[in-house]
Amino acid sequence: MNDFFKINLQDLKDGNTKTIDASISPSFMEIEEKDLIFKKNIQIKGKYYLTNDHLIINLNVETEPQIRCKVCNELTAITIAIKNFYHAEPLSDIKNNSFDYKKILRETILLEIPSYVECNDGNCPQRKIISKYLKKPTNEDYYPFTKL
Numbered sequence: 001m002n003d004f005f006k007i008n009l010q011d012l013k014d015g016n017t018k019t020i021d022a023s024i025s026p027s028f029m030e031i032e033e034k035d036l037i038f039k040k041n042i043q044i045k046g047k048y049y050l051t052n053d054h055l056i057i058n059l060n061v062e063t064e065p066q067i068r069c070k071v072c073n074e075l076t077a078i079t080i081a082i083k084n085f086y087h088a089e090p091l092s093d094i095k096n097n098s099f100d101y102k103k104i105l106r107e108t109i110l111l112e113i114p115s116y117v118e119c120n121d122g123n124c125p126q127r128k129i130i131s132k133y134l135k136k137p138t139n140e141d142y143y144p145f146t147k148l
Contacts, residue, residue, distance in 0.1 A: 005102035007048055007055065009094065017049040020059065029106055036113070037066045037075065044105070050091070055099055057087045063109060070116040071124035080112045 004024060011018060022045075026038030046059035061082040066075040087104050118124045 005100050005105070007057075007099045007101065009050065009055065009091075009097040009099070012048070012050045012055075015050075017047050020044055020046045020048070026063070028102055029109065035068050038063065039066065040064045042109070046085075053091050055089045055091060055094060057089070057101055057104075059085045059087075059105070059108075061085065061105070061109060065113060067113065067117055069119040069124055069126075071118055071130065072126035074119060076117055076119035078114070078117050080109060082108060082112055 004022065005028070007018075023041040023043050026040070026042055029038055029042075031038060040063065043062040044059060046057065048055065048057045050056070059082070061080070063080050064077050065080065066077050068074065069076045085108055087101065089099055118127075
């Protein structure tokens with residue numbers, strides 16, 4: 001599995017463009033948390049090629065992690081779709097004519113996960129139960145920055 005993420009620069013020397021079209025296990029993410037779970041495979045499509053002094057990686061990534069609803073605290077699946085992600089790596093930084101993009105992909109996916117979600121497309125059934133504990137806005141509330 002680790003070889004999947006390695007790009008051999010020798011394969012690209014003659015101006016070749018290589019494509020990626022894979023469904024891979026989320027185990028490479030190395031996530032072991034109870035509040036963030038990846039069960040489904042991660043879909044990766046894209047290409048990589050060389051320019052004069054950079055390796056260019058262009059990816060489209062789709063995955064479906066599960067995180068806890070901010071209202072009911074139940075796990076809820078969300079769709080993460082990263083379209084047209086580009087990464088340029090200077091050739092001078094690549095050693096042994098091999099580049100591993102696993103860390104870059106992992107970081108890109110993790111950065112797209114929202115801090116919180118609400119199940120049922122933002123309409124958690126438990127919201128009605130907790131609404132009586134939430135403060136309702138009144139005309140007497142003071143918002144000092146509204147007239148800036």
